[in-house]
Amino acid sequence: MLTYRQLLILSYISSIEGGIQASFLMQALHISEKTLKKEIREINQILPIKEQIEYSARRGYWLSLVSSETQELIEASFQNNLEEYIDKDRTNQILMILLYEKDYISMETLANRLFLSKSMLNRHMDKSWRLRKYIEVSPVKGLKIPWSERQKRNFLAKYFFLNTSTLPLLNEKIDLEKLMQKLYYILQTLMVEHHYYVSGLAFTTFYHYLLITIIRQQQGFTLEDEASPLPVSNLMNEIALTIQKEL
Template identity: 30%
Template sequence: MFTERQFKIIAGLKGAGEWVKGSILAETIGVSVKTLQMDIKKINEQYQDKPIILSNNRLGYLLDCSDIIFNDIQNSEDKKELNSQGVYGRSKQILMLLLFEKDYIKIGDIADKLFLSKSTINTNLAQVRRIIERTLGVNIEVSASRGIRIQASENRKRIICMKAMENKVDYATILGIDEFNNIYYYEEILSDIISKLFIEYDIIATGESYKDFIRFLSISILRSKLMFEEVELENNDIDIEDLVIEISSKVKDKINYVFSNSELYYIQLRVQELNLIKKKKQENQMIIDSLNRFEKEVYMQTGYSFNMDKELIDIIANHIMSMKKRILSGRTNIGNYTKEISIRYPLEQHLLKTCLCSILGFDIPESELDYLVLYLTAAIEKNREKVKLLIVSDKSVSSIYNLQQYLKYYIGERITEIETIPLYIFKQKQKEYISKYKLFITTEEELALKSKRFFLINQFIISDEIESIRKKIKDIEKVEADNNVKKMYDKYFKRELYEVGKDEEITLDKVLRRFKVNKDNKVSIESIG
């Protein structure tokens, strides 16, 4: 019914609940204004009797549809997801089928169960291999006479199920396992149990980590009931934490299922591997020391200091501790944004690979590296030098004060200093002020006409002018980012890395080729910075 981009437009307008300017909506969606206009036209063509998106030259766009129509739109999106899983979705379906087979299965039988051709199955098996290779101790065994199967411990298989299972797929029908319909019932009950216990134990896990944990528990219950039983531990003398004991007790009461000792042990490991937003202070001084060394190493190599504060270092150290446990147990986070992050932040990713991994003493999978990259970019953004603003105005003191307060309220997070002077002072000390400030606005038409530097505003500033000032700040920050990246390249990326001649210029294209980043992905110095 609609393309993914058109769904984003409808969702964006629905979330706003009011008129939204085309330029702002286009930037939010990530398209040009012209593309936005074409998409909105196509959306309205499907409702010729009464267009659902209103347009106004001054106000922008407004979603104007009843709840019934909007529910129909949502339902069509659900069907779209169910019916268009794509190549990656098919690979996961093949993987799930293999995980719920107790013995070898032939390619033809897989094709029959999934209503796909043998060639499609063979094509997707390469992707299946790539998925399972991310989990330590798992591989595909192939027999010419018997077929294929996944060779792994039951714990590893449950971990892969947790990562591969998708919500909007009818596995009961696909796999021919009626009991699979119970898993969503388990998850509903488990969600209530775990959320209350996490609050009681003051554990604030990320939403993604929390959902994974619920899914692991529900998969464990389902597979045990299907007789995919966990092998008992050789040593049962293991201290199980109070939280895990309470989980077990409540699951027994609500679902009438009793976890085995080995299941309790692996549940405890999953708890320790949770990505936590808030956690009790851990003994992680070695990792903190490693992060401090990493910061010094980056400064020595690039001349750039992240200036990570204690809070950020503690957060990253806690993340690395959980990450290390996941890596050692053979479970890594899913890299949902690996491609986007490698395109957008190649420099940060490279610094982590070359500096942090060697300091920590172990390799970090790219899917886990994504999360660390985002911590670094947050540090860089925090340290970004804010813009200094000069206002030249001959208006009254009260008008100037009102204007300053308005600017501080709406763009205060983007500027570090506001100074207001009358026009006659600027004329006398023009060079001094131009060298000191980056952004110039004025209420005086005379100055705006004479100098391109100055942006003319009304003393009673309006929202359109605020948006224009934001854009100017963004342009200034882009120039500063370009200059900073160039300095880092000049110091860090040695000429021999690029294999260029002595007098040959080092360009961004050469940098991208050196680190195998596809130029067609439209990476820019701005995105790296």
């Protein structure tokens, strides 16, 4: 059976004629080249021999044939991953709110923030393995994600991105577009000045981490003290000082 991510990869490759470049898939799915290749290998282990995903440097990835058997496999996998397709946005909204709460939040408050009834929110949480895995539930206090601040920032930087639709969930008034543009300019300028060239997923994740750090620090979230602080490069020191001065 195909996983949710494998279904997404297969849907992209099968729907775009002439082939699709690896860089597009990596950017669209927020995954590394190593992860993409691993997923392709696993997909090909499931697909019939005559319907293997092929690759060339010029065309990228493509499929020559999609039989009725493969269509049935896709449909069965879709049904198996139905929660991912239908409820992923709502799950992300719930996680986003809880990741930006300093303490427990009641089911009633969370339901009101999402414009849902408590019964509908309960049903969604019961069937979402992600929510069951990440959220600590107290019958008295309510809901909370019991992670350290560092864990929360890393998770948000890798899997979430703030935008004009998610920001209102945090009850935060901020000129996000202006902040994003200014931060991007600071990073690009200083990295070039220090002859430190980073691009692709590495740069994007670092940029997201700093953006989230700025917003969370404005809201009063601070990192725990480290027993053995890591040494900081001249570039990182200058980035920190420039952000403090200009943002």
